[in-house]
Amino acid sequence: MIVNYTIKQIRDTISTFRKRNPEGTVGFVPTMGYLHEGHASLLRKARQECDVVVLSIFVNPLQFGPTEDLDKYPRDRERDLALAEQAGTDFVFMPSVEEMYPRPMRTQVEVSGITDVLCGASRPGHFAGVATVVSKLFNIVNPHRAYFGEKDAQQVAVIEQMVADLNLPVAIVPCPILREGDGLAMSSRNVYLSPEERGEALSLSKALSRLRVWRVNEELTFGELRHKMKDEIQKSPLGNVDYIEILTYPGLLPIAQDFTVHDADFDYIVALAVKYGATRLIDNAIVRQPLGEV
Numbered sequence: 001m002i003v004n005y006t007i008k009q010i011r012d013t014i015s016t017f018r019k020r021n022p023e024g025t026v027g028f029v030p031t032m033g034y035l036h037e038g039h040a041s042l043l044r045k046a047r048q049e050c051d052v053v054v055l056s057i058f059v060n061p062l063q064f065g066p067t068e069d070l071d072k073y074p075r076d077r078e079r080d081l082a083l084a085e086q087a088g089t090d091f092v093f094m095p096s097v098e099e100m101y102p103r104p105m106r107t108q109v110e111v112s113g114i115t116d117v118l119c120g121a122s123r124p125g126h127f128a129g130v131a132t133v134v135s136k137l138f139n140i141v142n143p144h145r146a147y148f149g150e151k152d153a154q155q156v157a158v159i160e161q162m163v164a165d166l167n168l169p170v171a172i173v174p175c176p177i178l179r180e181g182d183g184l185a186m187s188s189r190n191v192y193l194s195p196e197e198r199g200e201a202l203s204l205s206k207a208l209s210r211l212r213v214w215r216v217n218e219e220l221t222f223g224e225l226r227h228k229m230k231d232e233i234q235k236s237p238l239g240n241v242d243y244i245e246i247l248t249y250p251g252l253l254p255i256a257q258d259f260t261v262h263d264a265d266f267d268y269i270v271a272l273a274v275k276y277g278a279t280r281l282i283d284n285a286i287v288r289q290p291l292g293e294v
């Protein structure tokens, strides 16, 4: 595995690969590090589908709000490299902030509309920071395929929109959410949780798993479904709900509250963000038609 710290180095590494393998496909997994099995699942999928796998590890200041956890975001580069190698990574790009942003940025990529809701509403500027850094990373790595987790389902929708709008020559590959044995969605931020918070945080995945049962009720409306979600999550007293929303996916448009869930012939997302102390967790289920698989 080759580890590069500068844009020039990683460009040279990838261009050498391309010269030797003109038909070879480049798979790319962008991350902020502190890798877990969720990240490994993206790397393994890329390994199966591509000839070379590039991982980036960069905690991007542009996507953090002024009161968010940029400084204390967990970092463990040695462990990251070991996990990356095990998952079949070929090249790692690990730039410094100065390398990515040597001067004040006067350009940003903004996707409108779908960034006004969910995490975009709670974290103003977040998705402009994500779209901007992902554009830079795509320009540096020039991948054929890029892998993103559906735990950040709004991020997937934003990147897909950006790629389509700007005709970027990369295929976006959404990957399913990996969970701990008890259901908690894997996330680098789970390390912030106290044992009590960790226990209560299960309410997110529990509420989502009850969806299958609730949806069988032919009378249930989207408004009622949202209330059921809320009741389930509020059973955990330590949790502070940021949002519980049900929207079309990937368009992220509102659905009439009195519309019957059983009659939905469109894909939709049940998206949750709940704070436990200072730790904000997200989770979701995407219901795809016609089978309505969660």
Ligand SMILES: Nc1ncnc2c1ncn2[C@@H]1O[C@H](COP(=O)(O)OP(=O)(O)OP(=O)(O)O)[C@@H](O)[C@H]1O
Pocket: 030, 031, 032, 033, 038, 039, 041, 042, 147, 148, 149, 150, 151, 152, 175, 176, 177, 178, 179, 185, 186, 187, 188, 189, 190
């Ligand atoms: N549990 C998971 N299952 C599948 N993909 C995941 C999971 N967690 C993160 N990813 C994906 O890994 C990529 C990098 O995410 P990131 O480095 O922010 O990790 P994270 O665990 O989501 O961290 P955070 O705690 O910041 O949310 C993203 O595409 C993200 O959706």
Ligand SMILES: CC(C)(CO)[C@@H](O)C(=O)[O-]
Pocket: 030, 031, 032, 058, 060, 063, 130, 133, 134, 152, 155
């Ligand atoms: C895509 C990403 C690496 C951009 O910084 C980040 O938002 C993440 O880890 O999901």
Ligand code: BAL
Pocket: 032, 063, 152
């Ligand atoms: N996984 C999304 C990155 C963030 O929370 O900033």
